[in-house]
Amino acid sequence: MSAKATDQDTEKLIKETAMQVFFAEGRFNATTQEIADAAGVNRTLINYYFRSRDKLFEQVFEEAHKQEHELMEKIFYSDLPFKQKIARHLDVAFEQSQKYPYLEIYMVTQVNQGCNLKDHENMEELLKDFYKEIAAEMEKGTIEKMKPEQFALNFISLMSFPISMRPLLQDTMGFSNEEYDTLLSERKEIIMKTLFKQ
The missing domain is CATH 1.10.10 (Arc Repressor Mutant, subunit A)
Structure with a gap:
């Protein structure tokens, strides 16, 4: 070697x-x-x-964020039907949260402290395309009519809140790591039923 x-x-x-x-x-x-x-x-x-330790932290965080963004793009720009894209995204998010339960907490903390995440322009473009797909699904009648941004907020909130609040929720509700992982694995079906009419 x-x-x-x-x-x-x-x-x-x-x-x-x-x-x-x-x-x-x-x-x-x-x-x-x-x-x-x-x-x-x-x-x-x-x-x-x-x-330095801070440079290592910064590099590791940027790579993790970049991988997450690339994965999102891969899912949302795939040929999968809209409902399957949402389901796949949930799978990836919950798999990632089991592997790195504190990553999302750190991302929220960084943004709150004024750190600008890279790929901001790419994210804006992705969201525009996402909103168009949401509007098309509303026309088909598969999801309730509302502002596409509201659907996106519902989707992100239902998925991210239990992940980003995990330490507090797990402690308050008295769950072990395994029990909380089970709760998260059950959320996919609940979220899909909440977001979609059929």
């Missing part, structure tokens, strides 16, 4: 470990030493590849 390949493998390992520590375990304040220990590498390697 070449030195370059080894470098890429080490960098990837550090990123994957950081994702696990930050967004799966919710340890946003983890030190570079803690990340290095979890990855089984020397702490100086984190500084070598990423210069």
